[in-house]
Amino acid sequence: MQVYEGLDIITNKVSTQEQRLCQHHMISFVDPLVTNYTVVDFRNKATALIEDIFARDKIPIVVGGTNYYIESLLWKVLISAKEMSTEKEIDWKVELEKEDGHALHKRLSQVDPEMAAKLHPHDKRKVARSLQVFEETGISHSEFLHRQHAEEGGGPLGGPLKFPNSCILWLHADQTVLDKRLDKRVDDMLAAGLLDELRDFHRRYNQKKVAESSQDYQHGIFQSIGFKEFHEYLITEGKCTPETSNQLLKKGIEALKQVTKRYARKQNRWVKNRFLSTHMKSKSHLHHLKKRRRLDSDAFTTIESQSVSPGRDKELKEKGSPGWNDEELKPSV
DSSP states (O other), X not given: OTTXXXXXXXXXXXXXXXXXXXXXXXXXXXXXXXXOOOHHHHHHHHHHHHHHHHHTTOOOOOOOOOHHHHHHHHBOOSOOHHHHOOHHXXXXXXXXXXXOHHHHHHHHHHHOHHHHHHSOTTOHHHHHHHHHHHHHHSSOHHHHHHHHHHSTTOBTTBSXXXXXXXXXXXXXXXHHHHHXXXXXXXXXXXXXXXXXXXXXXXXXXXXXXHHXXXXXSSSGGGGOTTTGGGHHHHHHTTTSOHHHHHHHHHHHHHXXXXXXXXXXXXXXXXXXXXXXXXXXXXXXXXXXXXHHHHHHHHHHHHHHHHOOOHHHHHHHHHHTOTTOOHHHHSOOX
């Protein structure tokens, strides 16, 4: 969402002060009324930037976390539906998304049962994309993925890496700690002027759409977490009693906190399922784990053999054995 102009607070964009510390890319360069900006657009522009940074002997750092977009930069892919599409075909996909999710899912299960088993009927965008792949190529989406994984250097996570020696850093926090931080983040957004930002964005870009009943909270920047949650508050402000408006505001704030925490859990599941579980089962990890356990066992055995019984400690201390003093006789941690 940070590629779009506007909603700087809601999308938690890097501050101007922070941007002066090092060069940032891919921020606030897409018009907020553009709704068909895709992961392919992002990948193509970001890849060119990464290659340029490498060419200048610098290290590019990709900061999440829209994980689906990060994946597009980590692995090579065999298919990019948009690159094969005509404008008419892209419109066809948008039309697909307007259909009933269960009907779309049923169609997908007929041509690609493997992919259908992985997708929920409510996830119409992904279901529609998988159908689009089949319609445009005659090959199922799952078959494309199998071919991608089978490429030299490919694996269960994807095809060959685009850039060698990629390093993934993930910050983990206990869920209770993370939830408190996320609640505080929303409170900090409010203190930073979130409501003014929402009002201004709604007035400039969404008010007319709402009046025409054509608002779309599923595409572009309008799907940002925190904008649609205040829909009722924004469209009724000034048209209802202060008490009602205040209730809708509290409802929006609570909804923002809940959806933010829900998204954080989704991100954690992605890291666990896509990276940690696969890494934990890898031969390399099991080898290092076995080696670590052996070293720990050897170290423990050495400590055991060098330890002195409590009775012997007292005897040595009373005799004033050379090389022993009170500090050395204290139990260590």
